[in-house]
Amino acid sequence: MQDRSQIYSEEEYRYELENRMKNLLWTVSGDYDLDVNLDLDSFRESQYITLYDAVKQGAFARYFSKDEFGMYLVKKLYMGADEPSLAGLAQMCVDQAVLQKITVERKGVSTLRKKAFGDILDRDFDRLARRNDPVARMKIAMLQQGLDGTYTAGKMVREQVEELFSLQNAEDTMDVIRKVDGFYNRLVDPHFEKEHGTLEQVLSVREADLKKFDWQDFLDENATEASLEEMMRQANSSTLPEDEEEAEEKKHRAGKILITEEDIKKMYSYIELHFGTSYMDAREQERLNRRICRGIHADCKLYFTEGILKGCVRENNTYVLAKRTSEMNERFYRQNQRISRHNIAALGDILKRSLQARNEDDTQISDYGTVIPQKLWKVGRTSDTKLFLKQFKKNNSDFVVDVLIDASGSQRSRQHMIALQGYILSAALTRAGIPHRVLSFCSFWDYTVMRRFREYNDPAEADWNLMEFTSSSNNRDGLALRAAADGLLARPEENKVLIVLSDGRPNDLVVNRPNAKNPAVYTGDYAVKDTASEVRRLRSQGISVLGVFAGEEQDLQAERKIFGKDFAYIRELSTFAHVVGRYLRKQLDEQD
Template sequence: MWTISEDYDLDTKPDVTSFYKSKYISIYDAIKQGAFSRFFDKDAFALYLLKKVYLGADESQLVTLGQICVEAACHDKIAKERPGVPDIRKKAFEAIMDHDFEKMLDTYTGKVKLAYMREALTGSAPADSRVIRPFEQLKRLEQAQKTEELVQAVDWFYNQMVDPTFEKRVGDLEKVLSVSTEELSGFDWQDFLEEEAAEDAYRRMQHQLADAMTSFSEKEKQKKEQEQKGGTQVIGLDDEAIAKMNSYIELNYGRSYLTPLEAERINHQICTGAHADCTLYFTDGILANMVKVNAQSEYARRTKEVNWRVYEQNRRMAKQNIDMLTNVLKRALVARNEKETYVGESGRILPNRLWNIGRTENRKLFLQESRRYNTDFVVEVLIDGSGSQRSRQSHVALQAFMLSEALTNVGIPHRVMSFCTFWDYTVMRRFREYEDGREANLRIFEFYGSSNNRDGLAVRAAAAGLLKRDEENKILIVLSDGRPNDIVVNRPNSRNPRPYFGDYGTKDTAMEVRHLRNAGVSVLGVFTGEEGDLQAERRIFGKDFAYIRRIDNFSAVVGRYLKKQLEETCN
């Protein structure tokens, strides 16, 4: 790296794990680091990535695209000076394909990366039509001379390949670059950071992104594999940190709407078993019950504006979905109130059946009328508000809003809450109560993703309020990505809780869902995550889960389930 860059003051964090795959991967990564620093402004490039992530871009996908673009822009430049580089590159690419071939096939960005490496090894252009245009853009990037060209390329790739709605929802590249240093330094980057250091969090994140640009590792895949193998994040807290914890939660999530006595009683009742070391925190959100203006409140305010802008851009589609779902519910409710007529032994006499008297044993000579069995309904909508939802939070908010509007239209009482977990606090954020009016639905646009998620505890907490309702028919709808994942908090002088993720988190959440169904509550899972996590969603919710591939199909999918619940209770 120092040799290529000709800068012996250049610092880096070596990627030791790549050396175990192949020494050529490590050597070529070091060559790219030196070339990246020599030909481009890596800090400026990392700052762009930081701003894009800050505005809601998916970090792992953005990093992958950045890696491909940096590779394309740097290789030819350094190969002209050092003839040995192409041979090292070839051996590195062969080793990467040996280790990560199947992983790269799992994602669109991975397929583009694979096509680029294949072309470097064999000289053959890609045959996949979806990959051809990005591949051609990468080849053009080989002529890039300025950091601005790199930035423009990555931004184009992300908006075209990963999130085609990003520019419409958030803004173009100019909007991304306009994010100020003050905004970045005020944001909580702990959800993204992989290491601890003394410097400012956002500077750490910037350096982390800069280092990641010259590695071809599959970051998201490695993270999932680590979770599956049992590698979850563990945080040790001392007494001073614990004393400040409640104040921190209050500052960043808003004051609780419960009194301390009410909160203590609820935690005593609900935080048991696998969740005995946890704490529930109920709030109306930082914007409703703010302690003081800070970076988190500004982020919440800005996210609300973005969510509203997405709604405005999709207003017609949203109205169609709301109307469609409303009509489905109305028809089902009307059917429950229709009169049924049948022949019986009392009621209004039927002259055409009088011939049976004295001739047969048939005593059913009368027409009887009755209304179908009519009972009340109540719905709880629970939204996964963890950091994994950040890249799609506007669409999740829109789904919840459409559902809430339709339920309001037909007069079904419902509550909407989201949940996330910070340290050992599971924050239950209330958007509307069961009996609130239509104006409360607009608060759903305050939704944003943050921190981790302890799904089993959140389902149990939401169910506690639902089960207290007088309505006979109770429905819980959970909008989640099917990936329970919570950090472990080690407190002084207490047992260490079991890591909550993977198989253990999935089983615990599935058990809470089964308990609810046994108690007579209908539970529907609405899947909002990546297709690779569908299996976990199936394990949690069984046959009663809906996969919303396109948001404009939301009402049809959810409407079928609600219609079924309404009709089944008629029989």
């Protein structure tokens, strides 16, 4: 246990650091009433990134209107923009807009910027290179140019980068807004103006409309409520992380949320409001909780729903966000329709061929059946009575599959890809005639929410429900696996397969309430070991468990610990059918 002196020292350190950062920011901005979000945790990773961020925010507040810019970003998000992409473009444009102004006035900023860019490249280059989209390539080029004045890029990227650099001559906030909006509509979503609105329409959104959708109901990843003011504050921060879940994960590891008994009473209605009503009878759900939520999950509960779009209590912002996410998922499918259909056909055919092989009649030499003329010479001469061929019927109806998808906030940046992978898998299983169920899971407070997309014998139309996939909050993988397996084990089929789509990062912020039995934070090795233990337990019960990994390479080791050799690493969508089909065919063959 940490002693009081250590805690006090840590608090003193953070207080002193925050004062230093704010003094720097106030000095640059000239505004001693300015209050912005500073990422103090990143100071340990790179003091230069944190210091330069304070300088940059202060400079932007001095030369431009942070309120006008922040309001534009909030309105663009309200109209349906993708938050990580918009934030990434905003970061780059803010940097270029203040660069000339601040370096002319303060010569030391140029050196600080170079060191910060070097640290950013060391930390993020591999991730940006793997993304390989126009925004990522622009950022790499901007960072390289900031280091030594040169960068390497193709013609199309160079054109965008030179346009970005022209922001160094920006005269007012609207110059910055126009550039961010133009980049977003051109590089991220070319259909945005047609489907959602022009810049003029975005800016014409009234504050009354924003407040009407009750932004304070928007769930962030720390299980708190974010007000409109908080969203604007974050939007103005030039260090909005491109993967916000990484920042939230640091907060999660820091401790627990303490809630009151009054909060506990409100919890169920809050879950209904933001995840949709439950399709399960309350008594049945309570019986499941008593049977499944045991051991380290003893203080947890399960909640079964078909999602907020199908079980809406009222049209709050969570509903609006889910609807827009569904539209973006469908748009991503249309953009990848040809390769998706190919994957569905290829995977479906792989499974059908394997099942047909299992269904073909098998023949064996026996002591009764159809006589084999060539063996008749043995009659009366040997004691061998196996002179016949007997046909054995095989049955391909003894397979059932559950697909379980991690829907936690760490999946947000790739939720359109996960929705598409889930749809491909479900549609291929339907094509092969294999009964299957598709669920997603996330955890909020002490509830693990199991979202059902389709049941085992639903028609093919139900596969399209995967386009409603959205991610939020945390993930308690061990409990979700146990809950999915409970339904799978009740199926009559002899051979059962559970496919888990995840990023290999079980992480659940524990709600610390009175008399909690398991106050430990469900994260890191503790969570990985529990999830791996659950996988082994399910395999011992006869369930074949496969992990389909679509996360970052640094999480591969955790994925291996959880699933052993039975996990598939999906690097490209084009390989999805081949990689997953190879595993499923292996399961079919081994059970033959």
